Amino acid sequence: MAEAAFDTVNDPRVLDGVKQREHLFREGLERLNKKYGCFDEIRGKGLLLGCALNAHYQGRSREFLLASAEQGLMVLIAGPDVVRFAPSLVISEQDITEGLQRFEKALQQVLA
Numbered sequence: 001m002a003e004a005a006f007d008t009v010n011d012p013r014v015l016d017g018v019k020q021r022e023h024l025f026r027e028g029l030e031r032l033n034k035k036y037g038c039f040d041e042i043r044g045k046g047l048l049l050g051c052a053l054n055a056h057y058q059g060r061s062r063e064f065l066l067a068s069a070e071q072g073l074m075v076l077i078a079g080p081d082v083v084r085f086a087p088s089l090v091i092s093e094q095d096i097t098e099g100l101q102r103f104e105k106a107l108q109q110v111l112a
Contacts, residue, residue: 018046018089021096025049025085028100036107047089050082060110067106073099 026042029051033039039051053061061077068075068083076084087099 021091021093022046024093024096028096032100032104032107036111038107038111048086050078050084053081063110064106067109068103071102071105073102073106
């Protein structure tokens with residue numbers, strides 16, 4: 001079973017898909033940051049991405065997590081200053097788009 005998972009993750013088609021999804025995800029997060037200005041940086045690789053909160057919002061990652069949950073979106077936190085995303089490697093583009101829309105509603109809630 002573990003070997004099958006390893007083979008799937010290392011399949012060039014899956015890896016190419018991850019790169020495309022990462023680009024879509026980063027682009028959406030950068031758009032949100034331009035609009036709301038709450039992140040210092042968006043970092044990570046593949047689909048393990050983190051949004052480091054800027055000085056004005058530091059210490060509030062839990063608020064972003066709770067607001068996201070209220071929108072039906074699961075995010076993680078990496079300490080008090082980073083909101084982390086770790087979706088499936090085969091997440092659909094439609095789910096990324098919907099997730100970003102839900103995250104925007106969570107941002108609006110926290111920043112209100």
